[in-house]
Amino acid sequence: MNDVVSPIPATCDLCDAHKGDGSGAFRVLPPVFRDFGAVRRFAGPVVTVKCFEDNTPVKAAVESPGQGRVLVVDGGGSLRRALLGGNLGAAAARNGWAGVVIDGCVRDVAELAQSQVGIRALASMPLPTERKVDGLRDVAVQLQGVWVRPGDWLYADEDGIVVADRALV
Numbered sequence: 247m248n249d250v251v252s253p254i255p256a257t258c259d260l261c262d263a264h265k266g267d268g269s270g271a272f273r274v275l276p277p278v279f280r281d282f283g284a285v286r287r288f289a290g291p292v293v294t295v296k297c298f299e300d301n302t303p304v305k306a307a308v309e310s311p312g313q314g315r316v317l318v319v320d321g322g323g324s325l326r327r328a329l330l331g332g333n334l335g336a337a338a339a340r341n342g343w344a345g346v347v348i349d350g351c352v353r354d355v356a357e358l359a360q361s362q363v364g365i366r367a368l369a370s371m372p373l374p375t376e377r378k379v380d381g382l383r384d385v386a387v388q389l390q391g392v393w394v395r396p397g398d399w400l401y402a403d404e405d406g407i408v409v410a411d412r413a414l415v
């Protein structure tokens with residue numbers, strides 16, 4: 247990291263620049279993610295967790311230093327349990343995560359809207375998980391059929407979410 251804070255590139259500009267990229271290095275997530283956090287635009291290197299209706303690895307991640315990274319959660323697309331709520335959203339903001347992108351649900355929507363962190367998820371579901379197993383961290387995951395790998399870079403703004411195998415300028 248250098249100490250020059252660069253603005254986050256717009257996803258539309260990134261898509262203009264990479265629209266002919268058939269290599270798979272540049273990917274666009276399907277437009278099914280809703281915005282729940284107080285931060286609209288965010289970007290950073292990706293950390294992944296994978297879990298199903300059990301947010302144990304999400305809690306562990308957001309309670310550790312985020313260092314400007316984006317937590318990508320493969321929750322299997324489940325609409326039956328919330329993988330992040332107000333407490334964990336506040337922890338993500340407090341610990342310096344740039345954002346959390348969840349292929350699954352969140353709850354405590356009013357609290358999340360006050361959290362100074364980017365939060366994208368499929369929907370709101372008031373039912374929490376029961377924490378029983380660790381889940382996986384730092385594995386390649388699929389969100390809505392799109393591969394996301396640890397160390398990829400993710401860019402999110404009002405227009406959508408894109409992922410690349412390196413930082414884009």
Ligand SMILES: O=C([O-])CC(=O)C(=O)O
Pocket residue numbers: 301328329330331332333334335353354374375
């Ligand atoms: O703790 C959980 O499982 C989710 C939640 O409600 C919170 O983050 O406040």
